Amino acid sequence: MDKIRIVGGQALTGIIPISGAKNAALPLMIAGLLSEETLVLENVPRLADVALLQRILGNHGVDITTHGKRNGDDPHAGQTLEIDARVIVDTTAPYDLVSRMRASFWVIAPLIARMGVAKVSLPGGCAIGTRPVDFHLDALRALGAEIEIDAGYVLAKAPKGLRGGRIVFPKVSVGATHTALMAASLADGETIIENAAREPEIVDVADCLVKMGARISGAGSSTIHILGVPRLKGARHAVLPDRIETGTYAMATAMVGGDVMLSGARADLLDNALDILRQAGVEIDATNEGIRVRRNGAGILPVEVSTAPYPGFPTDLQAQLMALMTRARGRSRITETIFENRFMHVQELARFGARIHLDGDTATIEGRERLTGAPVMATDLRASVSLVIAGLAAEGETMVQRVYHLDRGFERLEEKLSRCGAVIERISA
Numbered sequence: 057m058d059k060i061r062i063v064g065g066q067a068l069t070g071i072i073p074i075s076g077a078k079n080a081a082l083p084l085m086i087a088g089l090l091s092e093e094t095l096v097l098e099n100v101p102r103l104a105d106v107a108l109l110q111r112i113l114g115n116h117g118v119d120i121t122t123h124g125k126r127n128g129d130d131p132h133a134g135q136t137l138e139i140d141a142r143v144i145v146d147t148t149a150p151y152d153l154v155s156r157m158r159a160s161f162w163v164i165a166p167l168i169a170r171m172g173v174a175k176v177s178l179p180g181g182c183a184i185g186t187r188p189v190d191f192h193l194d195a196l197r198a199l200g201a202e203i204e205i206d207a208g209y210v211l212a213k214a215p216k217g218l219r220g221g222r223i224v225f226p227k228v229s230v231g232a233t234h235t236a237l238m239a240a241s242l243a244d245g246e247t248i249i250e251n252a253a254r255e256p257e258i259v260d261v262a263d264c265l266v267k268m269g270a271r272i273s274g275a276g277s278s279t280i281h282i283l284g285v286p287r288l289k290g291a292r293h294a295v296l297p298d299r300i301e302t303g304t305y306a307m308a309t310a311m312v313g314g315d316v317m318l319s320g321a322r323a324d325l326l327d328n329a330l331d332i333l334r335q336a337g338v339e340i341d342a343t344n345e346g347i348r349v350r351r352n353g354a355g356i357l358p359v360e361v362s363t364a365p366y367p368g369f370p371t372d373l374q375a376q377l378m379a380l381m382t383r384a385r386g387r388s389r390i391t392e393t394i395f396e397n398r399f400m401h402v403q404e405l406a407r408f409g410a411r412i413h414l415d416g417d418t419a420t421i422e423g424r425e426r427l428t429g430a431p432v433m434a435t436d437l438r439a440s441v442s443l444v445i446a447g448l449a450a451e452g453e454t455m456v457q458r459v460y461h462l463d464r465g466f467e468r469l470e471e472k473l474s475r476c477g478a479v480i481e482r483i484s485a
């Protein structure tokens with residue numbers, strides 16, 4: 057298994073290109089299943105999750121052509137995927153694939169909407185919480201699907217097709233909103249989704265569906281209206297920039313100091329997180345090129361933050377902010393409201409000498425100037441990058457194990473950071 061070795065203490069200076077968003081690319085690829093015509097997606101990041109979803113879609117019979125060479129004219133340009141789902145040979149998504157990535161469960165929506173039947177393995181829990189799929193299933197039932205659960209699989213049927221309906225989510229769910237949007241796009245009649253997720257990735261998927269001929273209004277607000285159409289056509293769409301990758305490198309720069317341009321980043325996608333960084337004493341400037349992040353000399357100020365659905369502070373940046381606060385001048389408080397168990401990084405951050413006290417859903421962090429490098433273990437995607445951020449600031453050597461978690465969501469992480477002066481390398485097993 058690969059490891060990442062870091063020798064901390066270097067400031068970051070230079071340009072970090074921001075990749076396409078994983079959490080938009082995955083549902084966009086799944087949306088390709090909705091049409092018999094080709095969906096062309098540009099700016100798709102080269103990530104393990106994208107490669108796994110290619111395999112899962114391939115299992116359904118989808119043909120995916122990839123363009124864009126890593127060493128081509130623009131080494132930072134994402135890849136382009138041509139997704140051809142003309143023929144669907146299999147409506148089953150098996151356990152061994154779905155259990156490896158939660159978002160793969162979302163294939164249930166296009167499969168039942170287009171084929172009238174789907175058999176998809178339950179995704180199961182993971183290191184950040186139990187993560188049930190009841191909202192997804194209730195949304196599909198509201199559109200007329202019959203659902204049974206048998207031997208770990210969800211069996212969904214709608215032999216006469218889905219029909220429009222009213223879906224009221226009891227709690228904001230990104231994935232269930234994707235499911236509802238995709239299913240309703242091909243249902244007969246009007247669907248209203250209430251308490252919909254407002255994340256930019258929902259808007260990106262809705263924009264793509266509209267290019268494919270879907271009739272959707274209100275994406276980005278809590279109420280989305282969809283008028284179903286009998287079929288969707290092909291389209292071309294570029295994945296929006298990754299706001300979580302953007303926030304992660306902004307926090308890395310804040311952690312070690314320096315001056316970094318996050319090129320291609322869009323400040324409007326993470327206003328809340330950028331405001332928190334400003335409160336922490338970091339200089340942030342949105343420009344035409346991207347977002348410039350600077351911290352020179354001044355220390356990091358403590359903050360109080362609760363995670364919340366968009367436009368609140370994202371849970372996917374909670375671990376990274378906690379790493380940053382381990383060096384703040386004083387006491388910070390971070391409350392996690394989305395997932396019940398997203399604190400696996402706390403015990404690993406302690407290995408650097410960080411002082412964090414956990415009480416229920418709230419972590420209190422007593423900042424200290426000096427961290428020391430340590431061997432640490434990645435437990436999930438964002439937790440693992442928080443360890444990289446701590447390692448960049450720690451004195452001496454840090455070795456991050458289980459790097460496959462990082463490869464799920466950060467494209468060329470060690471290359472992007474080392475080009476800005478970090479001492480970081482991958483040690484291949």
Ligand SMILES: CC(=O)N[C@H]1[C@@H](OP(=O)(O)OP(=O)(O)OC[C@H]2O[C@@H](n3ccc(=O)[nH]c3=O)[C@H](O)[C@@H]2O)O[C@H](CO)[C@@H](O)[C@@H]1O
Pocket residue numbers: 078079080082158159185186187188189190191192193227228229230231232371372394395396
């Ligand atoms: C691939 C992707 O885009 N993943 C993101 C997506 O995950 P995901 O879509 O899985 O997360 P949700 O927004 O659905 O989860 C929000 C909350 O709702 C609960 N819930 C969700 C569905 C359900 O049927 N029942 C239920 O109780 C979850 O356990 C959680 O407590 O949004 C999360 C919250 O912003 C992010 O952390 C993930 O990075």
Ligand SMILES: C=C(OP(=O)(O)O)C(=O)O
Pocket residue numbers: 079157158159372437438465
């Ligand atoms: C939790 C995440 O992803 P997933 O929902 O795929 O587990 C994430 O992107 O931080």
